[in-house]
Amino acid sequence: MNIVTVIQARTGSSRLPGKVLMPLAEAPLIVRMVERVMISELAGKVVVAITDESSDDILEKICKENNFLFYRGSRDDVLDRHYQASKILNAEAVVKIPSDCPLIDAKIIDKVIGFFIEHSSEFDFVSNLHPATYPDGNDVEIMHFSVLEDAWKNAKRKLEREHTTPYIWENPDKFRIGNVEWETGLNYSMTHRFTIDYPEDYEFIKRVYDELYHKNPKFGLNDILQLLEEKPEIKKINEKYLGVNWYRNHLNELKTITADQTKII
Numbered sequence: 001m002n003i004v005t006v007i008q009a010r011t012g013s014s015r016l017p018g019k020v021l022m023p024l025a026e027a028p029l030i031v032r033m034v035e036r037v038m039i040s041e042l043a044g045k046v047v048v049a050i051t052d053e054s055s056d057d058i059l060e061k062i063c064k065e066n067n068f069l070f071y072r073g074s075r076d077d078v079l080d081r082h083y084q085a086s087k088i089l090n091a092e093a094v095v096k097i098p099s100d101c102p103l104i105d106a107k108i109i110d111k112v113i114g115f116f117i118e119h120s121s122e123f124d125f126v127s128n129l130h131p132a133t134y135p136d137g138n139d140v141e142i143m144h145f146s147v148l149e150d151a152w153k154n155a156k157r158k159l160e161r162e163h164t165t166p167y168i169w170e171n172p173d174k175f176r177i178g179n180v181e182w183e184t185g186l187n188y189s190m191t192h193r194f195t196i197d198y199p200e201d202y203e204f205i206k207r208v209y210d211e212l213y214h215k216n217p218k219f220g221l222n223d224i225l226q227l228l229e230e231k232p233e234i235k236k237i238n239e240k241y242l243g244v245n246w247y248r249n250h251l252n253e254l255k256t257i258t259a260d261q262t263k264i265i
Contacts (some may be wrong), residue, residue: 001117002093003044003142004036004145005109006082008164009059009099010051010075019134019196020113021058024206025213029102029196030059032209037097039106039218042113044095049085051075068077075098079164083152086145093120094148096141102192102205104138105221112140112180120144125168128155131261136245137194138221140180141165147175159250169255190243190263192235194224207234241265 009020009030020030030048037046047069050059056072063070071085086094095113097104116126127141128134147168151160155167155184168175182188196202211227212219228235237244243263251259 001120002090002092003039003042003095003113004086004089004093005043005046005095005097006049006085007034007037007046007097007099008049008078008081009033009056010053011059011151012051012053012075013197015197016199019202022202022206024102024209025217028062029205029234030062030099031066031203033099033102033104034066035101035217036104036106037109040109040113041106042110042117043106045069045089045091047071047085049073049078049081053126057184065183075157077161077235079152079155079161079167082164086148091145093117094143094145096143098139100182100194100196101137101139101194101206103224104140106218107220108134108138109140113142115178115180116142119178122176122177125164125165126178126180127169128180128182130169130177130179131181132189132257133187135188135192135194135221135224136190136243137196139195143168157253163246166254172181172256190261192225192228193238193242193244195245197237197244198241200241204234204237207237 011018013019013175021028024032048063050056052072053075060206073081073084124147125143140158151167160167212223247257247262248264
């Protein structure tokens with residue numbers, strides 16, 4: 001199966017502009033993010049899908065300097081960016097990972113992709129988000145290319161184009177939806193925040209990198225959890241945003257998401 005993993009990225013973030021360029025262990029966040037995804041054994045070709053706005057020329061430059069595959073496309077139609085990048089690379093299956101997950105664990109990526117490969121005749125779409133159990137910031141979604149193409153052709157709502165996959169997981173009668181839960185039986189999705197959207201998130205993530213990266217660049221989820229147990233003050237840095245995600249702005253539009261899956265600030 002020809003798998004293509006798409007990491008969507010742009011410099012223009014309304015809450016934290018330029019977050020993908022912020023330094024982590026002497027490199028831009030987007031570089032560390034792509035490196036972590038590339039540790040995955042099953043991610044296949046990894047491509048950074050950036051916008052065609054001039055403000056993202058810097059991301060193209062970074063991709064070229066690091067020999068990363070990249071595609072440039074629409075700023076707001078992120079679904080189209082995923083579709084076009086995957087089509088060019090002749091994907092049979094497409095993995096979606098957002099660029100705001102610089103602490104993502106490659107083993108989790110492999111677990112979700114591996115489950116999809118093993119059950120590819122049973123599921124159209126598999127993620128670890130419906131419902132989520134891993135710490136926020138380990139987001140992995142994978143689908144057959146034909147399913148992504150279906151969404152690309154038929155998704156009409158703004159949130160479906162902006163967030164790429166809602167058309168799929170919001171239509172369980174049309175698509176066979178699979179979910180991978182954390183094998184521990186724990187649910188840290190609302191109690192641990194490893195994603196970046198606010199200045200405090202960056203301070204948290206930077207601290208984790210400062211503590212772990214130079215000891216082991218391939219540090220994983222268990223290493224982070226152990227660090228937070230040993231130094232609980234790190235976890236407090238961004239804890240006021242625990243559970244905050246984009247769902248909060250669309251609860252009246254999403255039929256498969258409930259209020260207990262997000263937090264209103």
